[in-house]
Amino acid sequence: MAMPRAKTELRTLGNTGLKVSAVGFGASPLGSVFGPVGEDDAVATVREAFRLGINFFDTSPYYGGTLSEKMLGKGLKALQVPRSGYIVATKCGRYKEGFDFSAERVTKSIDESLERLQLDYVDILHCHDIEFGSLDQIVSETIPALRKLKQEGKIRFIGITGLPLHIFTYVLDRVAPGTIDVILSYCHYGVNDSTLLELLPYLKSKGVGVISASPLSMGLLTEQGPPEWHPASPELKSACKAAVAHCKSKGKKITNLALQYSLANKEISSVLVGMSSISQVEENVEAFTELERLGIDQETLSEVEAILKPVKNLTWPSGINQN
Numbered sequence: 070m071a072m073p074r075a076k077t078e079l080r081t082l083g084n085t086g087l088k089v090s091a092v093g094f095g096a097s098p099l100g101s102v103f104g105p106v107g108e109d110d111a112v113a114t115v116r117e118a119f120r121l122g123i124n125f126f127d128t129s130p131y132y133g134g135t136l137s138e139k140m141l142g143k144g145l146k147a148l149q150v151p152r153s154g155y156i157v158a159t160k161c162g163r164y165k166e167g168f169d170f171s172a173e174r175v176t177k178s179i180d181e182s183l184e185r186l187q188l189d190y191v192d193i194l195h196c197h198d199i200e201f202g203s204l205d206q207i208v209s210e211t212i213p214a215l216r217k218l219k220q221e222g223k224i225r226f227i228g229i230t231g232l233p234l235h236i237f238t239y240v241l242d243r244v245a246p247g248t249i250d251v252i253l254s255y256c257h258y259g260v261n262d263s264t265l266l267e268l269l270p271y272l273k274s275k276g277v278g279v280i281s282a283s284p285l286s287m288g289l290l291t292e293q294g295p296p297e298w299h300p301a302s303p304e305l306k307s308a309c310k311a312a313v314a315h316c317k318s319k320g321k322k323i324t325n326l327a328l329q330y331s332l333a334n335k336e337i338s339s340v341l342v343g344m345s346s347i348s349q350v351e352e353n354v355e356a357f358t359e360l361e362r363l364g365i366d367q368e369t370l371s372e373v374e375a376i377l378k379p380v381k382n383l384t385w386p387s388g389i390n391q392n
């Protein structure tokens with residue numbers, strides 16, 4: 070195997086003892102949710118990511134209605150490296166058919182995920198987008214079921230994910246310390262929305278590892294633009310489009326800048342970026358090494374921040390209303 074061109078660093082994830090790559094591999098695109106991706110491309114993308122030092126892979130049974138897990142499983146198997154060489158997170162409770170955070174469903178779900186991933190265990194099992202369920206059920210039923218899975222060795226660590234930030238404090242305030250190992254927040258630590266910053270001291274005080282996803286705001290900060298299903302308001306979409314156009318006019322890549330912005334905060338252990346081609350993997354790892362070498366392009370960042378100022382921290386509703 071040829072020597073890697075660039076490498077991303079490993080960062081400690083909370084109290085788990087896991088060392089995850091700063092650039093994490095978001096596998097939702099492997100479920101063809103941003104456009105079709107063939108199996109050969111999926112396998113080659115995973116291989117290139119691993120070759121360039123990415124050891125952390127995130128998926129869910131929800132992505133592409135189980136397709137992402139299957140594709141990732143094939144990619145990981147093709148690596149032909151010891152299982153301890155990579156870290157896999159999947160999720161439970163959210164499916165193509167809808168949400169179900171019952172103990173029975175999540176207990177069955179992990180067996181299905183392990184089969185699709187062709188693995189004996191996953192490193193992290195997240196409750197997926199808990200704002201769509203009852204947070205009290207997450208505390209009293211789902212998390213205890215996941216603790217059993219931990220004892221059985223099917224999962225090593227427990228996480229929760231979702232969009233509104235208050236869900237994390239709600240649940241973490243109601244479980245014993247050390248019960249929830251990590252949280253996964255998305256679209257809240259990027260150039261257009263950095264509200265996760267306020268929560269970092271609290272998460273640190275709880276010893277919870279922090280994973281931040283969607284540095285490109287699920288495609289808003291890319292030249293190809295967001296997918297059809299993107300929930301942002303027209304105002305946010307057009308401001309991001311203007312920021313993309315500005316970078317392009319300067320011969321700069323907005324994806325580089327946006328990813329570097331997220332990666333620069335070392336309190337975030339891994340930034341999950343969705344990737345489905347070798348060139349995206351190479352560009353994103355290169356963005357990390359460039360950040361380490363040269364720092365962020367402050368001039369372009371200030372210009373982009375000025376364009377995005379009217380929509381800064383503007384998000385969208387997610388989940389069912391509950392206190």
Ligand code: NAD
Pocket residue numbers: 094095096097098103127128197198230231232253255282283284285286287288291292324341342343344345348349350352353
């Ligand atoms: P993202 O912000 O990472 O954007 C992904 C999009 O950007 C895709 O269309 C991808 O093809 C494109 N892209 C990536 N690198 C690029 C490059 N260098 N140049 C041009 N385009 C590029 O959004 P995401 O994929 O939704 O988030 C990343 C990952 O985080 C997901 O795959 C998933 O694993 C995880 N995630 C989890 C949750 C949750 O648990 N609720 C929510 C969102 C994301």
